[in-house]
Amino acid sequence: MAETGAEQESRRQALVARLWRNRWLLAAGIVAVLAVYFLAGASIYVLVPALALLAAAAMLPADAERQSADAAAAIEAGGLQRLSGEYLAAAVADPLIIFDHSAAMVHANAAAFAAFGGLAPGMSLALKFRAPEMQALLDGILSGKVAADAVDYTEKLPVERTYRVSASTVGHATGLYVLVFKDQSETRRIDRMRADFIANASHELRTPLASIAGFIETLRGPARNDPAARDQFLQIMQNQTGRMARLIDDLLSLSRLEMKPYLKPGTEVDLRQTIDSVIDSLGPLAAENGLVIDREFASGWLVVPGDRDELFQVFENLLENACKYGQSGGHVTVSIVAAEDAQQPGFDVTIRDYGPGIAEEHIPRITERFYRVDVENSRTQKGTGLGLSIVKHILTRHNARLSIKSEVGKGAAFTVHLPAR
Numbered sequence: 158m159a160e161t162g163a164e165q166e167s168r169r170q171a172l173v174a175r176l177w178r179n180r181w182l183l184a185a186g187i188v189a190v191l192a193v194y195f196l197a198g199a200s201i202y203v204l205v206p207a208l209a210l211l212a213a214a215a216m217l218p219a220d221a222e223r224q225s226a227d228a229a230a231a232i233e234a235g236g237l238q239r240l241s242g243e244y245l246a247a248a249v250a251d252p253l254i255i256f257d258h259s260a261a262m263v264h265a266n267a268a269a270f271a272a273f274g275g276l277a278p279g280m281s282l283a284l285k286f287r288a289p290e291m292q293a294l295l296d297g298i299l300s301g302k303v304a305a306d307a308v309d310y311t312e313k314l315p316v317e318r319t320y321r322v323s324a325s326t327v328g329h330a331t332g333l334y335v336l337v338f339k340d341q342s343e344t345r346r347i348d349r350m351r352a353d354f355i356a357n358a359s360h361e362l363r364t365p366l367a368s369i370a371g372f373i374e375t376l377r378g379p380a381r382n383d384p385a386a387r388d389q390f391l392q393i394m395q396n397q398t399g400r401m402a403r404l405i406d407d408l409l410s411l412s413r414l415e416m417k418p419y420l421k422p423g424t425e426v427d428l429r430q431t432i433d434s435v436i437d438s439l440g441p442l443a444a445e446n447g448l449v450i451d452r453e454f455a456s457g458w459l460v461v462p463g464d465r466d467e468l469f470q471v472f473e474n475l476l477e478n479a480c481k482y483g484q485s486g487g488h489v490t491v492s493i494v495a496a497e498d499a500q501q502p503g504f505d506v507t508i509r510d511y512g513p514g515i516a517e518e519h520i521p522r523i524t525e526r527f528y529r530v531d532v533e534n535s536r537t538q539k540g541t542g543l544g545l546s547i548v549k550h551i552l553t554r555h556n557a558r559l560s561i562k563s564e565v566g567k568g569a570a571f572t573v574h575l576p577a578r
């Protein structure tokens with residue numbers, strides 16, 4: 158192996174150091190050789206090799222130095238030998254398979270056994286992974302055309318998972334190769350969610366925008382001289398701009414929440430006072446919808462760690478939904494009780510309405526962004542489809558849970574379980 162510049166330099170410095178350490182010995186040797194040359198009249202052919210031998214001896218490493226260099230080399234070699242392939246494979250968290258020149262499996266780590274059923278030493282990887290991209294990867298690496306390569310590979314069963322699989326040789330002398338599978342499923346899912354979210358948000362904004370553009374055209378054309386139509390259209394346009402503004406507010410709330418994933422520690426929220434303010438702020442909406450809001454608050458200290466503005470938004474969104482969608486029930490109940498849960502003591506805040514309720518199949522999806530049971534109903538109620546996803550986001554940050562219970566025709570109950578300190 159070629160020496161690097163740094164290695165050459167350190168070798169040169171070691172030689173100079175040894176010469177310096179042996180300088181007196183060297184000087185005495187030179188004097189002795191010269192004395193023999195002059196006094197005994199020895200030949201020049203004796204003098205030159207004698208001096209050269211002296212210099213070489215002075216440059217030899219001392220015993221201690223030699224021992225420590227030997228020890229370092231031994232430790233290094235011993236350490237590497239101890240790191241057997243099996244230990245290395247086990248230390249890798251991703252599925253890893255070692256195979257030979259015939260694509261037969263030599264060894265697989267525990268993650269590989271967990272990810273792919275039916276692996277066994279000696280089995281053909283070309284038969285195990287039949288997808289064309291895996292065949293091409295194995296062929297490429299075994300033919301020696303490339304030393305390393307990677308492909309995307311999707312395993313369909315038992316659940317669909319997408320991997321970035323890289324293949325490489327384990328040093329040419331070993332005749333072994335390695336496959337490492339990096340699970341990309343979660344990243345792909347997040348990418349897909351993000352793309353869906355942008356498509357949904359654009360669609361939600363485009364609809365009112367198209368409607369406003371249409372009305373402007375009508376107002377400039379056929380309805381130019383029709384005051385009654387103009388008033389009606391301007392009212393619709395105002396409603397549509399309100400809808401766009403609400404949507405942008407909700408989108409900004411979500412992005413603000415995503416920008417600060419951790420809650421500021423140390424702040425506390427008085428649930429009684431916060432929920433009282435929420436009820437007061439929604440009083441006009443409740444009155445408009447002919448609803449009475451009942452309070453059933455436990456007595457005593459109702460304080461939890463958290464961010465007051467964020468928890469205000471949670472209860473506001475839930476109570477607003479109860480007032481909007483549970484209007485027909487005539488009243489809404491807001492209760493705070495100390496939670497029984499021994500593992501996580503805290504408080505349960507329940508907002509219950511007596512409206513049409515939510516069919517069972519919608520409940521698991523209702524907190525998804527833009528998911529609405531009835532899109533038209535949500536729009537007429539000035540909904541954006543983001544309220545419950547904001548609730549879920551905030552509750553996750555508070556280490557809190559949301560549970561939804563509903564019986565169609567009898568109403569819905571949204572319970573927030575907030576852990577106490």
Ligand code: ADP
Pocket residue numbers: 474478479482483510512513514515523524528529530531535536539540541542543544545546569
């Ligand atoms: P929106 O802005 O549409 O209200 P949300 O995320 O707050 O969005 O709610 C999602 C959907 O859940 C609503 O469109 C509605 O269909 C349903 N929903 C929420 N709360 C209730 C409730 N109390 N009763 C019946 N349906 C509800």
